[in-house]
Amino acid sequence: MKHSGKFIVLEGPDGSGKTTQIGRIETYLRERGVDFISTREPGGVLVAEKIRSVILDVDNAMSGLTECLLYAAARREHLMQKVLPALEQGKTVICDRYIMSSLSYQGYGRELGEAVLDINKRAINVNGAEYWPDMNIYLDVTPEIGLQRIHAKHAGREINRLDLEAEEFHRRVREGYLRLIREYEAQFTTVDASQSEDKVFADIKEVLESLLFPN
Numbered sequence: 001m002k003h004s005g006k007f008i009v010l011e012g013p014d015g016s017g018k019t020t021q022i023g024r025i026e027t028y029l030r031e032r033g034v035d036f037i038s039t040r041e042p043g044g045v046l047v048a049e050k051i052r053s054v055i056l057d058v059d060n061a062m063s064g065l066t067e068c069l070l071y072a073a074a075r076r077e078h079l080m081q082k083v084l085p086a087l088e089q090g091k092t093v094i095c096d097r098y099i100m101s102s103l104s105y106q107g108y109g110r111e112l113g114e115a116v117l118d119i120n121k122r123a124i125n126v127n128g129a130e131y132w133p134d135m136n137i138y139l140d141v142t143p144e145i146g147l148q149r150i151h152a153k154h155a156g157r158e159i160n161r162l163d164l165e166a167e168e169f170h171r172r173v174r175e176g177y178l179r180l181i182r183e184y185e186a187q188f189t190t191v192d193a194s195q196s197e198d199k200v201f202a203d204i205k206e207v208l209e210s211l212l213f214p215n
């Protein structure tokens, strides 16, 4: 399926600033007159938002594989109901997390390895084509900084089931991202997200300019 819109994903550990930066990206894209939608995973469409609340509920104990399958189910519905239709209309899609989050959190964090890739390749395959992002903008922070931001007073966000994982889990997640960047080099741009919000956005803007307005 041909489409002219770009599929751009914000990736990174908890508290790296993805949601904050997406707010700024929206303002920038509006100013630049880009036809876009902004969405998030897990969620973005009703059934996927329902799956999200099951995954993130602190009362729901579940195996790593179940968690992986739930994320993949939410991903597929979100892709089919929202992302693909937008891309087919030529819109740019800005998404808070996508497949690389599963490869890092479930693949490395939960140590499920290759099973996560197999499951997700099925989840992002529509009519024989796998829908990988045009670019993953990876916001890099250490777990210390990320978790400190999330737990800071007035962080404006509920603490969820994955936040409560041991520090070792979050360390594996970041290590996982760093490995994925080496493995899928062409799909990633890394931004140092320990910088100020303004500086992080300036770096992101450069990436967007070169993707959306080449030359």
Ligand SMILES: Nc1ncnc2c1ncn2[C@@H]1O[C@H](COP(=O)(O)OP(=O)(O)OP(=O)(O)O)[C@@H](O)[C@H]1O
Pocket (backbone or CB within 6 Å): 012, 013, 014, 015, 016, 017, 018, 019, 020, 021, 149, 150, 154, 155, 156, 157, 193, 194, 195, 196, 197, 198, 200
């Ligand atoms: N560059 C920054 N410097 C300092 N604090 C920041 C920066 N960017 C975001 N924050 C703050 O850190 C907290 C987490 O940011 P945000 O919710 O955007 O992260 P996130 O990557 O979306 O996290 P999650 O993966 O948990 O959804 C917020 O309180 C936000 O205001």
Ligand SMILES: [Mg+2]
Pocket (backbone or CB within 6 Å): 018, 019, 020, 096
């Ligand atoms: Mg967020």
